[in-house]
Amino acid sequence: MTVFLDDPARLGESRLSDGRLLGWAEWGPPDGVPVVLCPGAATSRRLGFGAGVVAALGVRLISVDRPGLGVSTSAPGRTFSDFAGDVGLLCALRGLGRPAMVGNSQGAPFALACAEAGVASALAVVSGADEVAAPEFASALPADLRGLVERTACDPAGAEEFFAGFNADAMWGMVMAGSPACDLAVYQDPAFAAAYRRALDEGFAQGAAGYARDTVLAMGRWPFTLDGIAVPVDIWYGEQDAGHSPDNGALLASRIPGAHRRLVPGIGGALLWTHAEPILTSLLEKAAGERQSGASMA
Secondary structure (H helix, E strand, C coil): CCCCCCCCCEEEEEECCCCCEEEEEEECCCCCEEEEEECCCCCCCCCCCCCCCCCCCCEEEEEECCCCCCCCCCCCCCCHHHHHHHHHHHHHHHCCCCCEEEEEHHHHHHHHHHHHCCCCCEEEEECCCCCCCCHHHCCCCCHHHHHHHHHHHHCHHHHHHHHCCCCHHHHHHHHHHCCCHHHHHHHCCHHHHHHHHHHHHHHCCCCCHHHHHHHHHHHCCCCCCHHHCCCCEEEEEECCCCCCCCCCCHHHHHHCCCCEEEEECCCCCCHHHHCHHHHHHHHHHHHHHHHHHHHHHC
16 A cells, blocks of 8 residues: 655754744654645645655755744735745755755645745746736636636735635535546545544644735735746646646746756646655755755855
């Protein structure tokens, strides 16, 4: 039987300079190569990936609760730039240097913001929530999604209030209803389903404000410049993923200098858990190359 994830090896919270707490979970050896995970919508730090792979590759995987989710202190009105600053502080506190990063689903734009800010040394976007408010996608969006994008643009405060009406059960139902059979084989695996439901419960433990803020930020125009990202980026999508990007990341890849887009057959949005080894192997290679390049320029 395939094991898609396992329990964290270490859990903790770090206090930032303004007194807020940022929660994290770790897998793999404490002295491994740091890889920071920005997890998907409304899920807590506990939902990692790469069971049986992280330790073998020598990866120290660190998943971070965004503010207002899990155990991280809420930060009303926070921005993408604020989150990149939080991750930079966490890296200094935890001795992570400039880690490689993985952004999954709704965590993708937050990871991209970190890459643009210079916090990350390399990035893997996996089943990433695309910039659906980009004008190129206006005619490609389903009517219900287009309505939410327009609502977010016209009335972000009202949209945030709307998203604050969601809960763990609603998120679970939305994912199950919108996933192809290949993904449901992962999500409905008893061990995975239990872990996913726990991560959603923890993600909403403080209420839905954290998720709502994330969603308004992700669904609006992104204020950072994708063409300003100067680190290597892999963009991964499953060919059967119809929920994260209107074109499976083709436009996104074209907007990031040197980005490498990879389409994987036979899977959709569950790609992070079914293809952890190639995702991490490529990311480690890119991060090592970036470190060597930086050393040669020093």
